[in-house]
Amino acid sequence: VSQRAEQRWWIAGTTAPAVLFLALVAYLPILYAVGLSFAKKTAFSPVTTFSGLRNYRLIFEEPDLWNAVWRSVVFTVGAVAVQLVLGLVAALLLNQAFRGQTFVRSIFVLPYLLPTIVVALVFQWLLNQEYGVLNQILMQVGLLARPINFLGGLDTAMWSVIATSGWQYGSFATLLILARLQAINPKLYEAARVSGAGPLRCFWDVTLPQLRTTLVLVALLRGIWMFNKFDTIWLMTHGGPLKATETLPIYAYRLAFEDFDFGMAAAVCSVMFLLLVAGAVVYFKVFDPSREVEVGR
Amino acid sequence: MTQRRGITRRSFVTAAAGAALAPQILVRGAYGQDKNRVVFVSEESNPKAIAVYEKINADFEKDTGIKVTMEYPGFANIAKRVATLIAAGTPPEIVWYGAGQAMNLALENQLTDVGDLVKALKVPDNQRMIFKGADRSIPTSQQFVYGWARGDLLKEKKLDAPKGWDDYLKVAKALTDAPKMYGCIVPSAETGASTLLLETMFMKNNVHWFDWNAGKKEYEVSLDKGDNRKRAIETLDYLNELHKFSPEASNYNWGELMSTYVAEKAATSWYVGARLLEQVNANNARIADATVPFELPRKLTDHYYLSIQGFHILEKSNVEGAKKYVRYFMEHPSLIGWYHAVPLHIIPASRDMLRSSKYQDNPVIQKRMDVLKFIDSVWGKGVPLYYWDGKELNPYIGLYHNENLAGWMLAARNIKGMKSDAVVTEAAEQVRKKMRRAG
Numbered sequence: 001v002s003q004r005a006e007q008r009w010w011i012a013g014t015t016a017p018a019v020l021f022l023a024l025v026a027y028l029p030i031l032y033a034v035g036l037s038f039a040k041k042t043a044f045s046p047v048t049t050f051s052g053l054r055n056y057r058l059i060f061e062e063p064d065l066w067n068a069v070w071r072s073v074v075f076t077v078g079a080v081a082v083q084l085v086l087g088l089v090a091a092l093l094l095n096q097a098f099r100g101q102t103f104v105r106s107i108f109v110l111p112y113l114l115p116t117i118v119v120a121l122v123f124q125w126l127l128n129q130e131y132g133v134l135n136q137i138l139m140q141v142g143l144l145a146r147p148i149n150f151l152g153g154l155d156t157a158m159w160s161v162i163a164t165s166g167w168q169y170g171s172f173a174t175l176l177i178l179a180r181l182q183a184i185n186p187k188l189y190e191a192a193r194v195s196g197a198g199p200l201r202c203f204w205d206v207t208l209p210q211l212r213t214t215l216v217l218v219a220l221l222r223g224i225w226m227f228n229k230f231d232t233i234w235l236m237t238h239g240g241p242l243k244a245t246e247t248l249p250i251y252a253y254r255l256a257f258e259d260f261d262f263g264m265a266a267a268v269c270s271v272m273f274l275l276l277v278a279g280a281v282v283y284f285k286v287f288d289p290s291r292e293v294e295v296g297r
Numbered sequence: 298m299t300q301r302r303g304i305t306r307r308s309f310v311t312a313a314a315g316a317a318l319a320p321q322i323l324v325r326g327a328y329g330q331d332k333n334r335v336v337f338v339s340e341e342s343n344p345k346a347i348a349v350y351e352k353i354n355a356d357f358e359k360d361t362g363i364k365v366t367m368e369y370p371g372f373a374n375i376a377k378r379v380a381t382l383i384a385a386g387t388p389p390e391i392v393w394y395g396a397g398q399a400m401n402l403a404l405e406n407q408l409t410d411v412g413d414l415v416k417a418l419k420v421p422d423n424q425r426m427i428f429k430g431a432d433r434s435i436p437t438s439q440q441f442v443y444g445w446a447r448g449d450l451l452k453e454k455k456l457d458a459p460k461g462w463d464d465y466l467k468v469a470k471a472l473t474d475a476p477k478m479y480g481c482i483v484p485s486a487e488t489g490a491s492t493l494l495l496e497t498m499f500m501k502n503n504v505h506w507f508d509w510n511a512g513k514k515e516y517e518v519s520l521d522k523g524d525n526r527k528r529a530i531e532t533l534d535y536l537n538e539l540h541k542f543s544p545e546a547s548n549y550n551w552g553e554l555m556s557t558y559v560a561e562k563a564a565t566s567w568y569v570g571a572r573l574l575e576q577v578n579a580n581n582a583r584i585a586d587a588t589v590p591f592e593l594p595r596k597l598t599d600h601y602y603l604s605i606q607g608f609h610i611l612e613k614s615n616v617e618g619a620k621k622y623v624r625y626f627m628e629h630p631s632l633i634g635w636y637h638a639v640p641l642h643i644i645p646a647s648r649d650m651l652r653s654s655k656y657q658d659n660p661v662i663q664k665r666m667d668v669l670k671f672i673d674s675v676w677g678k679g680v681p682l683y684y685w686d687g688k689e690l691n692p693y694i695g696l697y698h699n700e701n702l703a704g705w706m707l708a709a710r711n712i713k714g715m716k717s718d719a720v721v722t723e724a725a726e727q728v729r730k731k732m733r734r735a736g
Contacts, residue, residue, distance in 0.1 A: 043380035045405040058734060130476070130544060130562050147476060152486070152547035154712065240486050241547040242708045257377050258700050260401065262384075 030273065036266035043260035055267035065268065067243065068251040069275070075162060075233070075247050076226040082166025083222055084215060087173025092207075094174065095181045105178075112171040120235035123164045127151050151237055157244045161233050165226065173218045180214040181207070220283055224276060248272045335365045335618045336389035338379060340606070342369035346638035353629045361625070363618050376401070383407060388611040390619035396426045396434040397698070399609040400683055404692050408433040409610045414620060418627055423677065424605050424646055428690055435623055436607040436646040438636070440570035441672065441679050442497045442593065443601065447472075447564045449587035458591035462535055465594040469542035472564035479563045480542040484549035484704075485711035491549070491704030493569060493602055496682060498536060499703075502596040504528045506697060506728065509687035516691050518732070521725035528597075533710045533717035535596075540711040547712045559584075567593060569604055571641035571668060578661075590671045603679025605646070637661075641668050648676055696731040697724070 040051040059065045094105050111119065126133050127150035135147035150160045184207065192202045230249040233239065239246035239254065246254070248268060256265035339350065347369065354365040368389070370378035375394050379402070382389050388407065392399065402408050403426070410431035418435065426434040446458055450472055459465035469480030484491040499506075508519040519525050540546075544557060551568070555576045558566035561584065566573060571590075578585045593601060608626075610619045626632065633655055636643050640661035645651050651673060656662070662669055682694050697703065706724050709715040 042405060043376075044383055044401050044407055046383055046386055130557065131560065149545045149547060152545055152549075152712075154547075157548075237548060238486075238488070238550075240488075240708070241712055242487070242705070254700070257380075260376075260380065260695075260699065 033266045033273075034270050036263055037270045039263050039266075041262040041266075043256070043262055051263065055263045056271075059264060059267050059271070064243075064246075064251060065271070068246055068248045068268075071158070071243075071245065072227055072247040072249075074158060075165075075229070075245070076223055078158070078162035079165040079169070079226045079229070080219055080222045082162060083170045083173045084219060086166060086170030087177050087218065088211075088215075090170065090174040091177035091181055092203075094178055108174055109171050111168045112175075114168070116168070116231045117235060119164065119168045120232055123160070123167075124151065124236055127160055152241050154241055154244050157237050157241060161236055161245055164236065165229065165232050168232070169222060169225075173222065176214050176218055177211060180211055184210045216287055223279070227276060227279075228272070248275075332615055332618055333363050335363055335391060335615055335622050336368065336382075337365055337391040337393070337622070338368045338370065338375065338382070338389045339392075340370075340372055340375045340394040341638070341643070342371055343638045346635055349631050349635040349638065352631050352634075353626055356629065357622060357625050361618075361621060363622065365622060383611075388614050390611060390614040390616070391622065392609045392611070393437070394606060394609075396436065396605045396607055396609075397682055397694070399434055399607075400426065400428070400690070400692070401695055401699075402609065402611070403428040403433045404695075407611055409612045409616050411435050411608075411610055411620070411623075414623055417624065420646065421648075424607075426605075426681075426683070426690065434605070434607045434609055435627075436605050437627070438606050438643045438646055439679070440604040440606070440642065440644060441601055441675060442493055442567065442569050442604075443671075443675065444565060444567040444591045444593050445558065445573050445588055446591055447584060447587050448589040449584070450564045458589065459594045460592075461594050462596050466535075466539060466542075469539055469565065473542040475542075476544075478561070479544050479557075480565060481539055482546060482549065482554055482557055482563050482566045483536055483540040483543040483707070483711065484546045484554065485540060485707040486546065486548050486550065487701045487704045487708060488548075488550035489701060489704070490551050490554055491546075491707045492698065492701040493703075494567065495532070495536065495703035495707050496698070497593055497602040498532050499529065500600040500602060500680065500685065501593060501598060502528045502532045503598050504532055505686045507686040507691055507693060509689060516686060516689075516693055518725050518728050520728070521721050526721055529721045530717040532596075533706060533720060536707060537710050537717070545712070547708060565591075569602075570639075570644070572639060574665070574668065575639055575642060590668055592671075592675055599675075599678045600685075601675070601679050603681050605681055606643075607646070641665060641672070644672060648673070651676075693728070693732060696735065697728050702727060 036048070037055055038050060038052060040049045040054065041047075090108055094101070094108060098104075125131075127135075129135060129147045129149040129152065132147070132150070134150070135144065138144040139147065148156060150156045188206045188210070189202055192206050197205060228249060229247070230253065233245050233247060233250055234253070237245045239250035249272070252265045252268040252272070255261050255268060259265075337350075339346075347367075350367055354367065358364050368378065375392070376398055379389065379392050383402075392402070399408065408428070411434070412432040414435050415425060415432040420432075420436055424436040424439065425432055444458075446468075448458075451458065451468070454471045456468050456471060457464075459468045465481070472478065472480035484494060504520070505525055506518065506520050507516040508522075508525075509515075510517050520529055544562065546553070549557075554566050554568055555573050557563045558573060559576055559581045561581070574585070574588055574590075577588050592599070608623045610616055610623070636645055636650075636656060637659045640659050645656060650656050651669070657666075657669065682698060683691050685691070702724055706720050709720045709723075710717055
């Protein structure tokens with residue numbers, strides 16, 4: 001057996017378990033869902049009947065799908081923007097030398113470690129119209145005459161879930177940005193200062209370009225996760241009021257477990273999958289991650 | 298000379314697929330064929346009810362050799378759990394939950410004929426669920442939709458519990474001191490609570506979603522037609538007026554109906570059964586004695602939404618074992634403990650049982666005999682949704698009920714401010730569209 005063949009067998013043997021595992025837990029369910037999207041399948045019957053493009057025709061006819069796509073985009077862009085801004089500000093602060101730095105840094109990571117159910121319940125309590133802490137404070141200081149229905153208001157519900165997700169996952173951005181900040185060569189700042197740059201100019205001309213790769217990476221990762229986000233929204237608003245927070249995952253869930261139409265729900269999931277794939281393709285085309293990493297070094 | 302057979306790619310894939318599928322097939326085969334096993338999925342997961350199940354199941358296994366495996370997915374998840382088990386080809390033997398939910402199974406021919414048990418257990422006619430000429434449900438208990446009010450506050454304002462729509466509005470207005478106290482709760486969200494309120498108030502005003510077409514022998518949407526339309530609009534406008542004395546409630550569901558009342562933020566509320574009273578007893582005993590039941594006010598009828606729960610036995614399961622178990626359960630001396638798990642909330646299917654000293658021999662019931670008398674006084678006026686529009690079982694109720702369309706109607710009227718006329722038109726169209734989609 002040639003050395004090359006042996007090497008091939010070795011590679012195949014060592015990667016096979018991971019590939020098999022990936023196929024079982026990731027690709028097989030995707031294939032099953034795509035297959036189901038071409039079938040008529042209700043929840044209470046084991047029978048599955050091929051129905052061609054019927055499910056896709058039905059969901060594309062409905063304004064519900066396009067409305068859900070739009071809300072997903074609003075939620076994703078909003079939540080990612082809050083996370084990036086929070087993460088950047090927090091990372092810049094935590095990058096300064098001060099007493100108790102380690103302790104404060106660990107406090108900042110805490111929201112990311114909390115289970116979503118805990119975060120959702122805490123924010124439900126904070127934002128509650130009748131007995132919420134936020135309304136109570138705003139009324140006590142005289143900023144409000146009547147409490148605001150944060151989670152039940154048509155205009156406020158989406159912002160409430162965006163703020164909650166922004167708070168919870170902002171610390172993920174903080175971690176990555178802080179790590180990158182600490183890796184920036186101090187000589188770059190020295191050179192900028194010698195050239196007469198003030199703190200703002202240093203931030204604009206040194207820090208931000210150095211953070212570009214990290215910010216893009218965080219935006220991509222968080223964007224994908226937020227686009228698929230189900231738990232926070234479901235726990236806080238159930239997609240309401242009047243579908244004001246019904247994003248694509250909530251829409252798919254409703255089709256599956258309120259309409260009990262698994263075929264249509266699978267069609268929505270397939271559309272979601274394609275949208276994310278399209279997003280990833282655009283990302284790889286526009287940003288070329290390998291080049292970004294080179295630049296970042 | 299023997300020739301060694303190499304493993305080809307095809308034989309490898311075939312063997313692997315076979316190995317993967319074999320346990321699945323064996324497991325599927327084992328279900329339903331195992332005469333000594335019954336899988337029972339129950340919605341009721343109260344610890345006291347679970348203790349009764351455990352006692353009865355142990356006795357059943359001792360007497361018959363059949364082991365009962367329990368699952369308690371809870372109210373919110375039971376439909377999903379049952380769907381998963383059916384989709385996996387491993388249907389449970391018994392599901393205990395609302396007959397309205399079980400209707401979804403009947404429509405897919407998943408429920409077996411239980412006429413023999415219905416006859417043997419002397420189930421009252423108005424609680425039967427008949428599909429394709431056969432009984433599909435064995436009722437154990439029921440829950441009525443009715444109101445709860447702070448008797449002390451009514452007395453303070455020299456008011457009686459409301460009887461008609463105008464009374465209710467007057468009471469709600471008099472008891473409101475927003476935002477500290479609201480006179481009523483009109484949940485206006487796409488939730489079960491909002492849905493049941495509108496469905497009950499529709500019944501009170503004789504509004505029907507469907508009419509039976511005797512010629513075609515099928516139900517047709519009639520919500521937006523003739524008098525129905527007028528009455529539906531009137532009901533929505535009335536609830537919009539009432540909503541002015543309610544919290545905005547745009548995200549209210551069952552929990553909020555109870556917590557807002559228990560926290561003394563609402564002077565009246567309503568619920569399906571007496572669980573609200575249980576919560577008051579547990580969390581705010583100060584107002585427990587002052588909490589009194591009242592019938593949600595009538596306009597044209599005294600009917601209300603009736604929820605019937607019972608056993609449902611699935612086809613392609615161990616039907617014989619399941620039937621044996623249900624009969625054993627219903628005749629077991631511990632059954633009374635099951636009814637007492639949430640006293641006055643789980644109402645027996647039989648009025649004789651309700652009036653029996655055995656049922657009334659419970660400290661909570663003894664203390665609140667007024668509630669029992671109230672339940673007795675409204676007995677028989679409730680109608681399950683699937684028989685509201687006619688004598689034939691209406692197979693289409695899931696199209697609006699499962700999706701909380703009535704909740705959407707209340708939210709569209711009270712939160713979005715849509716005109717009732719437009720809300721009724723859109724709701725009827727949505728149901729028609731779903732009927733077309735369902736084929």
